[in-house]
Amino acid sequence: MSQEVGRGSDHTSDSAPYSFGGQWSPSAIELERRLARKARSRKNALVATLSSILVLGTLAAIVVTSPGWKSLSDTFFKWAYGFEVLPKIILGFGANVFLTVIAATSVGIFGLILALVRTSRSPAITPFRILATIYVDIFRGIPMLLIILLVGFGIPALRLQGVTNNVFILGICAVIITYSAYVAEVIRSGILTVHPSQRAAARSLGLSNFQTLRYVVLPQALRRVTPPLLNDLVSLIKDTGLVSILGVTDAIRAAQIASSRSFNYTPYVMAAGIFLLVTIPLTRYTDRTLRKSIERQNAQGLA
Amino acid sequence: MSIPVLALERVRKAFGSEVVLEDISITVPEHTATVFIGASGSGKSTLLRCINLLEQIDDGTIKLDGADITDPSVDPDEVRRKLGMVFQSFNLFPHMSVVENIILAPMRVHSKSRDEAIAEALELLDRFGLREKAEQYPDRLSGGQQQRVAIIRSLAVKPRLLLLDEITSALDPVLVNEVLSTVRDLKEHGMTMLLATHEMGFAKEVADEVCFLEHGRILEWGKPEEILENPKKPQTKEFLKRVHEAGRL
Incomplete structure (x- = not known):
């Protein structure tokens, strides 16, 4: 077992942090090294800039000078038309946001329950554990588009009393059904990575099985799976667009209507841009969380 | 004579076909410390568990x-409420501060x-000189401090008996002492303890009884000066010789 302290600022001993008298100024050799380092980093920056300009510029030149560029830009980048239909697409995107909020909340709850059932060892839970395993296997293994079609068109066909025909609600249900299976597996993997010694410590303090889960295992598990869960959230935002197939007027459907009216694809590009406005910051944030979580785990060393 | 805090009678434990404890019978009177010595794999930790x-x-x-706590109708949680256990690898909860680690069981249990x-x-933190670490998280503490917090955490539920499982084995040599002096302090306050350790010098000092385990059996059991200075069994002599050679006596 290696015990890493990671960051240099971690002074864990009782004594005061190291101090070197405070009178230090860099020696001649250190100053020389710094100059050399600075010169090298300047050179690196120059090379990076030049190569970026060269590569990106060449690519842009190839695209713009290609014979098809004129018709391509007319079809996909007709900005005047794009901005004309933008309000409708933004309105449609509201549906995506709403779907995401409702679905993410429900998926969080339902996925957590599934994960807990699957990791429980209580004999009373056995039938539920089997059902949860089957559920996860099935819904992780079917393309979500199929589930949306089955739920969105299949359930109304049953003509059940009291069951809604509202495609919006059915669409949300399909998304929740599928994503709960994904999220359950992510949470379950998090629960399994919490070392058994943590459980032993909690049980030896007299905590019950449930209390151990609630106060010791789950907080650590959820913290560890936050980055993959955020990844799933990004996917979820994008995948809410799939319910447009049921006729829900979301950003994609709004773009489709606008595009079919003019035989121009700029509305799709606009819709893509709107999705990116939300997903790129979230992806960056996910990366940062992941980096922090790795740092934290390295700093713990002995886990 | 009053009822001992702990009494084991012919305890046996096997993992599959491998017998790890065989015919273990000991009694631990109140306010005494019993120390288990023996090579790794002799069954010390398993016995505590x-x-x-x-x-x-x-x-x-x-x-x-x-x-009888081995009766199937006994609720293990009830039993564990009366026992404190400290592990070799500290096992503090990394997502909680020191004070949160300590108050978890008193509050929830x-x-x-x-x-x-x-x-x-x-x-308790005051008593063991860790008051200023109360708000820190475990990864900010040295191994010795973490282990002392772990001891405090197990004391916070006022156990009848403290089980200490090789609590210095994962520590830097320079940090061992602060943990041992904590245990010394507990002993002086009359805590009944069961320890598994490789620190023979400490065993001699703190133990009322020393138990030498080999291959899951008690080979010798008695006063520390008898077992550690005048062992009767050749296996005990051999073990102590090897410990001595390793510089741990």
């Missing part, structure tokens, strides 16, 4: 204050109010 009911024994009985639990935790 069995007493804590973290492992199920295959035969024999374990009595805590005269009550013993239904104390948060204020009361915190007051008691701070008192």
Whole structure:
């Protein structure tokens, strides 16, 4: 077992942090090294800039000078038309946001329950554990588009009393059904990575099985799976667009209507841009969380 | 004679076909410390885990204050409330600060109010010189400090018996002493303890009884000066010789 302290600022001993008298100024050799380092980093920056300009510029030149560029830009980048239909697409995107909020909340709850059932060892839970395993296997293994079609068109066909025909609600249900299976597996993997010694410590303090889960295992598990869960959230935002197939007027459907009216694809590009406005910051944030979580785990060393 | 805090009678434990404890019978009177010595794999840790009911024994009985805790109708959580256990690898909860680690069981298991639990935790931290670490997270503490917090955490529920499982084995040599002096302090305050350790010098000092385990059996059991200075069995002599050669005596 290696015990890493990671960051240099971690002074864990009782004594005061190291101090070197405070009178230090860099020696001649250190100053020389710094100059050399600075010169090298300047050179690196120059090379990076030049190569970026060269590569990106060449690519842009190839695209713009290609014979098809004129018709391509007319079809996909007709900005005047794009901005004309933008309000409708933004309105449609509201549906995506709403779907995401409702679905993410429900998926969080339902996925957590599934994960807990699957990791429980209580004999009373056995039938539920089997059902949860089957559920996860099935819904992780079917393309979500199929589930949306089955739920969105299949359930109304049953003509059940009291069951809604509202495609919006059915669409949300399909998304929740599928994503709960994904999220359950992510949470379950998090629960399994919490070392058994943590459980032993909690049980030896007299905590019950449930209390151990609630106060010791789950907080650590959820913290560890936050980055993959955020990844799933990004996917979820994008995948809410799939319910447009049921006729829900979301950003994609709004773009489709606008595009079919003019035989121009700029509305799709606009819709893509709107999705990116939300997903790129979230992806960056996910990366940062992941980096922090790795740092934290390295700093713990002995886990 | 009063009822001993702990009494083991012919305890046996096997993992599959591998017998790890065989015919273990000991008694631990109140306010005494019993130290288990023996090579790694001799069954010391397993024995402590069995007493804590973290492992199920295959035969024999374990009595805590005269009550059979190996009876299937006994609630293990009830038993563990009366026992404190400290592990080799500290096992502090990394997502909680020091004080949160300590108050978890008093609040959730013993239904104390948060204020009361915190007051008691701070008192304990004060007593062991860790007061200023109360708000820190475990990864900011040295190994010795983490282990002392782990000891305090197990004390916070006022156990009848403390089980200390090689609590210095994962520590830097320079940090061992602060943990051992904590245990010394507990001993002086009359805590009943069961320790598994490789620190022979410490065993001699703190133990009322020393138990030498080999291959899951008790080979010798007696006063520390008898076992550690005048062992009768050749295996004990051999073990102590090897420990001595390793510079741990």
